[in-house]
Amino acid sequence: MQATQYRIVFDGELMPGMAVETVKANLARLFKSDADTIDRLFQQDSVNIKRELSETQADQYLRALQAAGAKVRKEPEPNPALSLALMDSAEVTPLATAHMECPKCGHAQAQAIQCESCGIVIEKYLARQAQNTAPEALHELNQPYAPPRAQVAEPTPEFGELKPFSVHGRIGRLRYLAWSMILSLSALGLLVVGGGIFAFSSLVGFPLMGLIVIGFLIVTVQLGVQRLHDIGWSGWLILLTLIPVIGSIFPFVMLLAPGSKGLNRFGPPPPPNSRAVKILAVLWLLVPVIGIFAAIALPAYQSALWHAPF
Template sequence: MNQPRYKIVFDGQLMPETTLETVKENLARLFKSDQARIDSLFSGNPVALKRDLGESEADQYLSALQKAGAKVRKELDQAANLSLVPTDDEVQQATQAETSSMSCPKCGHQQAKANECAACGIIIEKYLARQAQLAEQPQAATTASNASPYAPPQANVAERLPEFGELKVFGVNGRIGRVRYLGWLMAMTLCFIPILGAWIGLTALSSTLGMLVIGLLSIAAIVVSVFIGVQRLHDIGWSGWLLLVHLIPVVGSVFALLMLIIPGTQGANRFGPPPPPNSTSVKILAWLFLLIPISGIVAAIAIPQYQGYAERAAEYQEQ
């Protein structure tokens, strides 16, 4: 018994909590197709993205496209399920018809077997030889000119993305989570502490050299901070250009806090697969980064209290 065959149908609907532009970008990447061809899939008419699939293969296509944000469905492919194997009676009738009559290969005229067509007058044997010769010639130009711009992409959309993205500190591509964002900021701070100590020594020797060094250090710190911040925004699913919000007074401080609170998107988004799990060293650095402001707040509260206590104790002793 023949196994049922399926097709994947798409009518332009999107999965929940997805945007049209994000879905188009994901489909363009999965299909390895141009934007114009992807746009044609969102006309509102049902389009069969893939036909004649087994059940497991259809489920694989269905899962890949749904993860990309396209609300596709699996349907039975009735055309593939039709049996084209002729019965014994059909074979016998066809054999009898072939022995008694023929069809002209050019005009389709039915007639008794002969070397020449009674309707169009061609010599059948020469015509068939000419057609065979033409079929051997390259057909690339004809195929390119006849290609329909509305044909669905034929790329293998079930290709698997990497489970985790590659980590690159010096770059704006990729994603990092909240914990790694704090850990990298702390690591950058610790790296700059001995450099600042060296700068103090250089400043004692030459103020000009010290100014040059501190300028270069400031530029390097800003560049690395931008790299890290853009990757954190990518993890949320936001554009890296939103990092410019930090330049707005008050709003920039609130936005920086949001970058520490909002979690990243689950699974892959338009900026790539999720970041790898956090290592122990990253977690330790993140906690150290959080202890710095906490320690500052405690010190700001405790030091005035201690000074007041010391003053009262001194006054009591004088009395």
């Protein structure tokens, strides 16, 4: 019994959320075809993209074309023994008349076995080129029904863009510490300036210091949200810092929890830490240590001075 064969049918419909021009460009890349040929696909009610496929091959084409944005469907081929109806002319795929470029000289021409310009037999030329490719690539070349491998979506960058004044993006633990140190020192310096202005004019100094504090809080929240994104958590969890008891523990969780390895739902990972980031992070970690040491040492030093015989 002969195995059932399938065809891929396109009615001009698109996958949800896809724009027509985007889908046309994707299909042109997939089939290495010109824009006019692709336009004809959308001008007909129903077009057979590919025929006489096995079920596995049909599924491969289905996935590739749907990824490109074309809403296609798989249908079984009619049994020729049961129907003598002639094939409708609209069923002839327009891709068969597509133009091509010679893989050697780049000459554009209609689909043909031989290049009109340099005279090479294209199939033999590709076979020779395939001998130098990796085994996996060679396997793909030998599969006439393999789905197109053209890249449809934009490639995801290896690392995300750093955005210190945004709630979008990701930052790791060390960069979170380093940026927090820079932010705190900057705010402290501005508050000193604002305090000096306040000493001369409270009318100007008070609003200025208020703006400095508000700006400090906004940027602090932005950095915290990006740190949560790096862990893979929602930025809204920053509100936990406002809850008593939990708010005193959660910042340590943000500092200690490792970030997601690779891409997560908030984007690619942040770039590797620079030497400056590492130095600033270590210095910021030393601040509480120095504070604790000073809190212990200063009273002891004052007591020693008090009891010293002078």
